[in-house]
Amino acid sequence: MTNATAIHVKRVLCTSVLATLASYAGNTTAQSTDVDTGIIAEVIVTAQKREQQLSDVPISITMVSAETLQESGIKTGSALQGMVPGLTINSHGSYGGAPVSIRGTSGLGGAEDPVATYIDGVYFSSGSFAVSSLSDIASIEVVRGPQGTLQGRNATAGAILIRTADPERELGGYIRTSIADPMEYRVEGALTGALTDTLSARLSADYFDEEGWAKNLYDGERIGGHRTKNARAVVLWQPNDAFNLRFMGNYQDRVNSLATARWAYTEINPNPALPAQITTPHIPPLPQLAHQVFDRNEVNMNIEPKNHLRTPSAVLQVEYDFGPVSLISITGASEYTNKGVNDSDSLAMTDRQGRNHAVYTGHSFSQELRLQSSTDQAIDWIFGLYYARAQSDMDFHIVNEQLSVAIRQDSNFRTDQVSVNVSAFADATWHISDQFKLTGGLRYSEEDKDFESHWTLTNLTTGALLNQVAFDAPKKNWSDTSYRGKFSWEPNDDVMLYLSHSKGFKAGGFNGFGVGPQPGYDPETLVSNEAGIKAYLWNRRAYIAASIYDNDYDNLQVTSGVPSGGVVITNAASAEIKGFEIEAELRPIDGLTLLANLAYIDSEFTHFPRAPNIIGVQTDVSGNRLTNTPEWQYFLQTSYTTHLNQDWSMKGIVNWRWRDTVYFHPTDQNLPHLRGDSLGELGARFAVTYQPQALTIALYGTNLNDDRGVTGQGLTFAYPQAFFNRPRVVGVQIDKNF
Numbered sequence: 001m002t003n004a005t006a007i008h009v010k011r012v013l014c015t016s017v018l019a020t021l022a023s024y025a026g027n028t029t030a031q032s033t034d035v036d037t038g039i040i041a042e043v044i045v046t047a048q049k050r051e052q053q054l055s056d057v058p059i060s061i062t063m064v065s066a067e068t069l070q071e072s073g074i075k076t077g078s079a080l081q082g083m084v085p086g087l088t089i090n091s092h093g094s095y096g097g098a099p100v101s102i103r104g105t106s107g108l109g110g111a112e113d114p115v116a117t118y119i120d121g122v123y124f125s126s127g128s129f130a131v132s133s134l135s136d137i138a139s140i141e142v143v144r145g146p147q148g149t150l151q152g153r154n155a156t157a158g159a160i161l162i163r164t165a166d167p168e169r170e171l172g173g174y175i176r177t178s179i180a181d182p183m184e185y186r187v188e189g190a191l192t193g194a195l196t197d198t199l200s201a202r203l204s205a206d207y208f209d210e211e212g213w214a215k216n217l218y219d220g221e222r223i224g225g226h227r228t229k230n231a232r233a234v235v236l237w238q239p240n241d242a243f244n245l246r247f248m249g250n251y252q253d254r255v256n257s258l259a260t261a262r263w264a265y266t267e268i269n270p271n272p273a274l275p276a277q278i279t280t281p282h283i284p285p286l287p288q289l290a291h292q293v294f295d296r297n298e299v300n301m302n303i304e305p306k307n308h309l310r311t312p313s314a315v316l317q318v319e320y321d322f323g324p325v326s327l328i329s330i331t332g333a334s335e336y337t338n339k340g341v342n343d344s345d346s347l348a349m350t351d352r353q354g355r356n357h358a359v360y361t362g363h364s365f366s367q368e369l370r371l372q373s374s375t376d377q378a379i380d381w382i383f384g385l386y387y388a389r390a391q392s393d394m395d396f397h398i399v400n401e402q403l404s405v406a407i408r409q410d411s412n413f414r415t416d417q418v419s420v421n422v423s424a425f426a427d428a429t430w431h432i433s434d435q436f437k438l439t440g441g442l443r444y445s446e447e448d449k450d451f452e453s454h455w456t457l458t459n460l461t462t463g464a465l466l467n468q469v470a471f472d473a474p475k476k477n478w479s480d481t482s483y484r485g486k487f488s489w490e491p492n493d494d495v496m497l498y499l500s501h502s503k504g505f506k507a508g509g510f511n512g513f514g515v516g517p518q519p520g521y522d523p524e525t526l527v528s529n530e531a532g533i534k535a536y537l538w539n540r541r542a543y544i545a546a547s548i549y550d551n552d553y554d555n556l557q558v559t560s561g562v563p564s565g566g567v568v569i570t571n572a573a574s575a576e577i578k579g580f581e582i583e584a585e586l587r588p589i590d591g592l593t594l595l596a597n598l599a600y601i602d603s604e605f606t607h608f609p610r611a612p613n614i615i616g617v618q619t620d621v622s623g624n625r626l627t628n629t630p631e632w633q634y635f636l637q638t639s640y641t642t643h644l645n646q647d648w649s650m651k652g653i654v655n656w657r658w659r660d661t662v663y664f665h666p667t668d669q670n671l672p673h674l675r676g677d678s679l680g681e682l683g684a685r686f687a688v689t690y691q692p693q694a695l696t697i698a699l700y701g702t703n704l705n706d707d708r709g710v711t712g713q714g715l716t717f718a719y720p721q722a723f724f725n726r727p728r729v730v731g732v733q734i735d736k737n738f
Contacts, residue, residue: 038587039540047143047161048427049150049382050375055534058439058488058498060086060144060547060581062597066137066165070176070735071639071653071685073700075186075208077132077160082635082657082681084142085581085599088628090712090723095307095340095358098712102144103551104577104603104629105157105526114506114524114557116147116155119162120248120315122332122366123152123388133228133252135206136190138165144581145549146504146528148482149441152386153421156504156526164248167200167236168192173738180700180731184210184225198239206230213726214259214293217300218348224259224299224726228252244319251312258305261285261293262346263673263713263722276352276402281614281719284673294708297727300348303355307340324377328370335363344716345403354403354717362392381428388421394512398566399460404717408460413566415512418450427484439486446479451510451520469516478523480505494536502528506557513566521569524555543585551577556605558627558666560612561715572666573607575626595637595655603629605666613667614674615718621666628712630660630678647692653685664713664720674720676710681725694737701730 043054043063054063062084064074074080078089078098088101099106100115117124134140140162147155171193179185190204212225230252237245265283269276292298313334320327337359344354366388373381398411427441450473457467484502491497504526511520532547555571562568579601586594603626605611610618625631637655644650658680663669682705687698703726712723 038590058486064140085597101628102158106628114157116159121330136204138163148504149443149484156506167202169194176735178733182213202234226256228254242321246317248315254309263720277404301343303343305342309338311336330368332366353401356398358396364390386423410458412456415453420448437488441484443482447507450475455515478507497533500530511568541587546582548580577603591641593639599633632660655683679709696735698733
């Protein structure tokens with residue numbers, strides 16, 4: 001699609017949406033929310049640090065409820081792709097991480113992502129969100145566009161806000177179990193109730209075991225699954241109406257296995273006196289490889305790529321309501337240990353091979369303190385202070401067993417980094433009248449990073465140290481003032497239009513796979529303009545939200561592979577991302593719900609003259625598309641609920657998610673094997689519920705059409721290593737509430 005055509009399509013669609021909304025706005029009236037009448041209920045979100053109705057928030061935001069997570073079979077973060085417009089998540093990546101992309105801005109791999117993930121108000125890196133178990137979750141809010149003013153660091157692209165389920169006063173809980181083919185099973189449950197008149201608690205646990213969708217021809221074992229154990233305790237103390245204390249403690253133990261393949265033609269030099277591998281990464285793999293992976297679900301590797309992550313975390317939130325103002329404190333602490341190994345050559349040969357193994361460790365502490373007004377004033381305001389300290393260590397070995405060099409060698413990267421972030425922020429909304437609101441916010445941030453690295457090169461045959469370089473980098477400091485300004489107009493209770501202008505900032509950093517005083521990367525900044533509309537139609541039997549945006553990046557941080565192994569982060573001089581999103585819900589008759597969303601992203605590097613390509617040669621990629629960014633993406637779902645009699649009810653759900661072609665590298669985008677073709681997946685769920693026993697039995701399936709493709713790539717020894725989506729999954733689930 002040409003730029004002119006894309007712009008014309010955007011104008012036509014946006015004009016059509018606005019005209020439709022304008023024609024119906026005067027006829028819509030506010031109604032009480034009642035699911036049985038088919039009226040769409042109000043949704044409460046907390047993206048602006050206070051509880052608000054979704055339709056009143058001048059931000060592009062999608063809320064996924066606990067019911068939706070359950071009924072759509074969403075077990076990990078990657079399953080949200082398509083359900084949320086503008087969100088792209090690779091299902092797998094090396095060492096349990098996978099990039100999360102919002103509106104074309106993608107995760108970096110090995111560094112802090114531009115999508116901030118918060119669990120109960122505490123920041124966590126989004127790198128492992130794609131494969132983390134979503135167990136006993138109350139809601140997930142996906143906020144698109146820069147959110148640095150309120151959400152803080154590393155939120156230039158957006159934020160994912162996860163809220164764990166609260167304790168309840170009444171004794172209750174649930175047990176849920178499922179089994180599916182290819183072999184996987186899951187058992188989860190929760191128990192909640194009051195401990196005293198003022199204290200309540202909730203305990204939950206989850207065990208998920210996925211055997212793996214592929215057979216490894218090397219040893220005949222299953223590969224490509226994961227096993228997760230998760231346990232959580234939440235305690236809520238409310239001694240009076242003004243005081244509220246909530247503590248959440250969580251422990252997750254996760255093992256991920258990857259079924260991968262070297263996605264380029266490989267030729268091994270038979271002469272041991274010469275480099276063992278002839279560089280052919282620009283040549284596509286033989287057709288039989290795709291047939292082996294997609295038709296027979298087979299891979300062939302002498303090492304199973306896997307990682308083992310253990311991560312305890314805790315969040316303490318204390319709130320005191322003084323009446324006109326509230327004081328809120330949120331304290332977070334976590335640590336992690338991630339051990340993994342990867343088959344870097346992704347081949348079955350044992351005499352010449354490449355592999356890497358690593359141990360990542362770290363811990364973090366954060367403290368946020370907010371003073372904010374109540375919502376019944378002419379000006380709603382928030383003042384806050386934030387502090388965070390994180391330490392991360394890496395011990396990474398790249399083992400080259402004569403794969404690309406004539407000797408056996410180990411290249412070892414050891415790094416230690418301490419990051420400290422301090423910021424102050426203020427945000428306010430002026431209710432000019434019942435119809436007009438003006439919102440403004442500022443955040444001043446300072447971020448320090450102290451980095452050390454030590455690289456050694458060892459001959460594995462003789463044990464001799466071939467080279468070593470130690471580097472103690474001068475401490476770097478970055479500071480910035482981010483801002484946002486929003487104007488909204490509510491002509492009536494059912495329609496809201498808004499304009500937004502905001503700036504985002506993400507600090508620079510150091511490359512863990514650099515040797516000595518190699519250049520790090522600079523901060524990136526984003527200036528974003530957005531216009532949107534949210535409206536209820538047809539007496540609140542329909543809801544639509546639409547937005548159009550233009551994002552200009554300066555020094556956009558991008559990642560690329562290193563021929564000798566590892567990844568580096570560099571800065572593109574500039575990039576522009578334009579697009580629009582539409583979400584809609586319709587309930588034409590009682591019991592029937594239709595959902596749809598559409599996202600269009602026009603992204604390009606406007607100036608990137610020295611991007612390293614897959615073999616490390618600097619290339620001008622100005623005009624290329626951004627990575628992990630489909631041009632078009634849409635989601636359709638139909639659900640129908642009916643009561644068979646007084647005791648039995650039935651619900652059926654069918655959905656379809658589709659995304660356009662994606663590129664995995666900023667360079668070499670003319671090569672078909674370095675991108676992922678368009679993918680569409682059909683899902684369905686059929687459930688019956690016996691009301692007297694609160695018992696539900698459901699049959700479900702994902703990717704029922706069995707569409708297969710490459711969903712992500714990494715670069716190992718200058719060759720693309722491909723990751724794939726899962727084949728068709730069919731299962732049964734039993735829920736028992738009590």
